[in-house]
Amino acid sequence: MKQYEYISVYKSDETDFSHNGIRILCPTECKITEVLNGEYSLTLTHPFDDLGNWKFLIEYNIIKVQGQLFRIYRKSTSMSSDGTKQRTVDAMHIFYDLNFYFIRSTQSGILNGPDALNWIMSHTYDKRGSFTTGKPIDRFKFYSDLKGDTSYENMPFMHSAYYEDMSPTKALLGADNCFINVWGGEIIRDNFNVTINKQRGMSNAFNISYGVDMTEIEEDVDLSDYCGDLYWVGKYTYDPLKNGEEVSAQYNGIVSFHRFNLPPLPVAPMKSYQISLTETQVRQELGNKFTIDDVKSLFNKKVQDYMLLECSPVVNYRVTFANLVDFDLYKGFINLQRCELGDIGTIYNEELGINTIQQIVKKTVDGITGEVVSIELGSLRKTITSKGRINGGYDSVRTELIKNEIAANNTWYGLGDAGYTMEQLNATWDELAENNIIHTEVE
Structure with a gap:
C-alpha cells in the first residue's frame, strides 16, 4: 500500500506544501470522494x-490527505450525548480554486485540446476586481493528449467554443459547452496539475460476473434505451472524386439484436441510424482488395458496434x-478495490444473460x-458527434457516463444545492476584496 505523509492542515494562503503545515491532524473519520x-x-x-x-479546521484553510490538497468550504461543530465534541469539515479539491477566477467573454478559434486549454486560461481574469487578462494562472498547469493527428483512428480534436461570465471551472466541466463536452476527454486532478486525456483509466481492467443470488450490491437496470431492431x-463515397463531383453509393438494411424476449407489441422497438464511409476509410479497414459485399459487411459491423453501445440496456x-x-x-x-477511477471492464449479468461494458465512475477512499x-460502476456509452453528418464514429467520439453527477453542481456555484449557503462563511465577497475596496475599471 502506498504510504503518504501525515494528514495536515495549512493556512489559506500557503503556497509551500512540502512541510507538515500548521498542525498534524488525527481525525476519527476522513473520506475522499471523486x-x-x-x-x-x-x-x-x-x-x-x-x-x-481542531481549531485550525476553518473555512478556506487547506487540508493535505493522501497526497492531495483540499480547501475547506464548510465547517460544523457538534457534541454527542456522551459529551464528545468534534468538528466536521467539508472541502473541495484544490482544483476548485479555479472558481475564484473569472472569464468575462472569449471565443476560441478552431483549436485542439492543449491549445483550447491554454486559450481558456489565458483569457481568465487573474486579478480580483480587474478586467486584465492574458496572464496564465501560474499555479495551475494543464496537459492534454487530445491533439489528434491525420490518421484514420485519431481524427483531429479540433473544435471551437464561446465562454461568457463564468469561472474557468465551469468552462472546463460545468457549462453546456464546457471543454469536456466539446473536446471530450476525462480529467485527472493531481493538486495543481490538471490533465484531460482521451481516456483516464485502463481498458479491460476487470472481467467479473453478477449472479442472480447477489443481494449485497445495488443494481439498477434501465431498458428505456433498449432497441432490438x-x-x-x-453512404459510401468513392475516392478520388470524379470531375470534382462526389460519387457515392447508398445501402440500407435492418440489424436485429434481440437480447430479450420482446413483448408482443404491434411494432418492435425501432431506431434509425445514418453512417458514412469513404473509400480511404474502407481501405484502412479492409486493405486494398475488397468487394462491394465486403463494404456491406463492414457497414453491418459498424452498425452492430453502434447498436451494442447505444441501444443496450443501461446497467x-x-x-x-x-x-x-x-x-x-x-x-x-472485491478485487475492484485495486482498480482506479476511470478503469473500464466487463460484467456478465447472469439474470439478463448479457455482458455490459462498465466504467468506474465514482470512488470513495478512506483518507486515514x-x-x-x-x-460505482456505470454503463459506458459512446456519443457520436459530428458537425454536420453522423460519420459512424470517425469524427469526435467522447465518453458519456450514464447517471453521472452533473459537473455543474460540483462547482462552487452549485454548492448551495448541497446545503451550503454564503451566510455560513465567516466573510462576505465584499470583505474578501483587496483591502475591502471594490475595484472597477472601464475597458
Missing part, C-alpha cells in the same frame, strides 16, 4: 483535542466493500487507511 469528470471532495471529522488542532442507411452497480468481506460470492467485485470504501 466522480469521473465531476465532484472531487473531502469530508473530515476531528475530535476536540488538548492541543487544539435498427434501420440503418449507409449500473454500487458496491460497498464492507458488505462483501465475508462472502466468497463477491470475490470478483487508504482503503477503498465504495465504488
Whole structure:
C-alpha cells in the first residue's frame, strides 16, 4: 500500500506544501470522494483535542490527505450525548480554486485540446476586481493528449467554443459547452496539475460476473434505451472524386439484436441510424482488395458496434466493500478495490444473460487507511458527434457516463444545492476584496 505523509492542515494562503503545515491532524473519520469528470471532495471529522488542532479546521484553510490538497468550504461543530465534541469539515479539491477566477467573454478559434486549454486560461481574469487578462494562472498547469493527428483512428480534436461570465471551472466541466463536452476527454486532478486525456483509466481492467443470488450490491437496470431492431442507411463515397463531383453509393438494411424476449407489441422497438464511409476509410479497414459485399459487411459491423453501445440496456452497480468481506460470492467485485477511477471492464449479468461494458465512475477512499470504501460502476456509452453528418464514429467520439453527477453542481456555484449557503462563511465577497475596496475599471 502506498504510504503518504501525515494528514495536515495549512493556512489559506500557503503556497509551500512540502512541510507538515500548521498542525498534524488525527481525525476519527476522513473520506475522499471523486466522480469521473465531476465532484472531487473531502469530508473530515476531528475530535476536540488538548492541543487544539481542531481549531485550525476553518473555512478556506487547506487540508493535505493522501497526497492531495483540499480547501475547506464548510465547517460544523457538534457534541454527542456522551459529551464528545468534534468538528466536521467539508472541502473541495484544490482544483476548485479555479472558481475564484473569472472569464468575462472569449471565443476560441478552431483549436485542439492543449491549445483550447491554454486559450481558456489565458483569457481568465487573474486579478480580483480587474478586467486584465492574458496572464496564465501560474499555479495551475494543464496537459492534454487530445491533439489528434491525420490518421484514420485519431481524427483531429479540433473544435471551437464561446465562454461568457463564468469561472474557468465551469468552462472546463460545468457549462453546456464546457471543454469536456466539446473536446471530450476525462480529467485527472493531481493538486495543481490538471490533465484531460482521451481516456483516464485502463481498458479491460476487470472481467467479473453478477449472479442472480447477489443481494449485497445495488443494481439498477434501465431498458428505456433498449432497441432490438435498427434501420440503418449507409453512404459510401468513392475516392478520388470524379470531375470534382462526389460519387457515392447508398445501402440500407435492418440489424436485429434481440437480447430479450420482446413483448408482443404491434411494432418492435425501432431506431434509425445514418453512417458514412469513404473509400480511404474502407481501405484502412479492409486493405486494398475488397468487394462491394465486403463494404456491406463492414457497414453491418459498424452498425452492430453502434447498436451494442447505444441501444443496450443501461446497467449500473454500487458496491460497498464492507458488505462483501465475508462472502466468497463477491470475490470478483472485491478485487475492484485495486482498480482506479476511470478503469473500464466487463460484467456478465447472469439474470439478463448479457455482458455490459462498465466504467468506474465514482470512488470513495478512506483518507486515514487508504482503503477503498465504495465504488460505482456505470454503463459506458459512446456519443457520436459530428458537425454536420453522423460519420459512424470517425469524427469526435467522447465518453458519456450514464447517471453521472452533473459537473455543474460540483462547482462552487452549485454548492448551495448541497446545503451550503454564503451566510455560513465567516466573510462576505465584499470583505474578501483587496483591502475591502471594490475595484472597477472601464475597458
